Amino acid sequence: MAPLPPGSTIGIVGGGQLGRMLATAAARLGYRTIVLEPQGDCPAAQLCNRQIVAAYDDAFALAELARDSDVVTYEFENVPVEAANMLVADVPVLPPPAALEVSQDRLAEKNFLNGIGLSTAPFRRVDSGDELAAALAGFDGNGVLKKRRLGYDGKGQRLFRNAAPVEAANAFAQMGGVSLILEGFVSFEREISVVAARGADGALAAFDSAENVHRDGILRTSTVPARIPAKTAQAAREAAFAILQALDYVGVIGVEFFVLADGSVLVNEIAPRVHNSGHWTEAACAVSQFEQHIRAIAGLPLGDPRRHSDCVM
Numbered sequence: 001m002a003p004l005p006p007g008s009t010i011g012i013v014g015g016g017q018l019g020r021m022l023a024t025a026a027a028r029l030g031y032r033t034i035v036l037e038p039q040g041d042c043p044a045a046q047l048c049n050r051q052i053v054a055a056y057d058d059a060f061a062l063a064e065l066a067r068d069s070d071v072v073t074y075e076f077e078n079v080p081v082e083a084a085n086m087l088v089a090d091v092p093v094l095p096p097p098a099a100l101e102v103s104q105d106r107l108a109e110k111n112f113l114n115g116i117g118l119s120t121a122p123f124r125r126v127d128s129g130d131e132l133a134a135a136l137a138g139f140d141g142n143g144v145l146k147k148r149r150l151g152y153d154g155k156g157q158r159l160f161r162n163a164a165p166v167e168a169a170n171a172f173a174q175m176g177g178v179s180l181i182l183e184g185f186v187s188f189e190r191e192i193s194v195v196a197a198r199g200a201d202g203a204l205a206a207f208d209s210a211e212n213v214h215r216d217g218i219l220r221t222s223t224v225p226a227r228i229p230a231k232t233a234q235a236a237r238e239a240a241f242a243i244l245q246a247l248d249y250v251g252v253i254g255v256e257f258f259v260l261a262d263g264s265v266l267v268n269e270i271a272p273r274v275h276n277s278g279h280w281t282e283a284a285c286a287v288s289q290f291e292q293h294i295r296a297i298a299g300l301p302l303g304d305p306r307r308h309s310d311c312v313m
C-alpha cells in the first residue's frame with residue numbers, strides 16, 4: 001500500500017474520546033478526518049473536519065463515509081460487523097473486519113486465541129441454567145460468568161466462589177437469558193496489557209507492557225514499567241505479535257493478560273483499537289498509540305515505540 005498523501009481523508013466510526021485522540025493524531029500528520037457518530041457534538045466533533053450524525057449501521061451514512069474517505073478505521077470494537085462489511089465493498093477498512101468478529105464474541109475470541117496456540121483461562125459455553133450448573137461443577141464452583149457479547153468494564157459479569165449448583169439456574173436468568181461463557185477463576189499475580197501495532201508492510205512494534213489495576217471492573221491505573229520479569233514481557237509481546245499476524249492486522253491492538261505466579265501469561269481479551277491502558281504513550285514515548293495507529297492505517301512506516309520515561313496513568 002502506497003502511503004496516503006497529506007490531505008487524504010481518514011474515516012473514523014465512533015466519536016468518543018478515542019476518536020477524538022485519533023483525529024488529533026491524524027491532523028498532526030496532515031490528514032483530514034470524518035467521524036460517523038450518532039451523538040451530535042460528540043467528543044471527537046471539535047477536532048475532526050466533519051461529523052456525519054447517524055447510526056453506525058445507517059446504510060446511507062456508511063455510503064457517504066466510504067465515498068468521502070481514503071481509508072476507514074474505528075474507535076470501538078462493537079461496530080456492527082455488517083456495517084464494516086458494507087464499508088469494505090467501497091473503501092479499505094483497517095483493522096480488518098475479521099478482528100471485529102473475533103473480539104465481539106468472547107467465545108469466538110477464546111477459540112481463536114487457543115487455535116493459534118495461546119493460553120487463556122479455561123472456559124465453557126453456557127446457554128442454559130443446566131449448562132451453567134455443569135460448567136460450574138467442572139470448575140469446583142469457582143468462575144467468572146460473562147456475557148458473550150456487549151460486556152465491558154466488568155458489566156455483564158458475575159463472580160462465583162464455591163457456588164452451589166442451585167445458584168446456577170437463577171444466575172442464568174439474571175444475566176438476561178443470553179448466551180454466556182463461564183471462565184475458570186484465575187488467581188493471577190497481576191494484570192498487564194500490551195499495546196502493539198502492525199504496519200501495512202507487516203512490520204511489528206510493541207509499546208512496553210503496562211501493569212493495570214482494575215477496581216469494580218474499571219481500569220484505575222496503568223503503570224510502566226510493569227513489575228514483571230523480562231521473559232514475561234517477552235511472552236506477552238510475542239503473543240500480541242502472533243495475534244496481529246494471524247488476523248493479517250493493520251493498526252494498533254490492545255491485548256490484556258493475566259500474569260501467573262510462575263511468570264507465564266494467559267490472554268484475557270483483545271481490543272482491536274487504541275486502548276485505554278495505552279494513553280501513557282502520549283506522555284512517555286516519542287510516538288503515541290494514536291499516531292502509531294494512524295501511521296499504520298495510512299501506510300506510513302511505524303514509529304519507534306521505545307519509552308523514554310517511567311509513567312503512571
Ligand code: AMP
Pocket residue numbers: 121144151152153154155183184185186187191214217256268269
Ligand atoms: P474483562 O471485562 O473480561 O476484562 O474482566 C474485567 C476484570 O475482571 C479483569 O480485568 C479481571 O480483573 C477480572 N477477571 C475477568 N476474568 C477473570 C477470570 N477468569 N479470573 C479472575 N479474574 C477475572
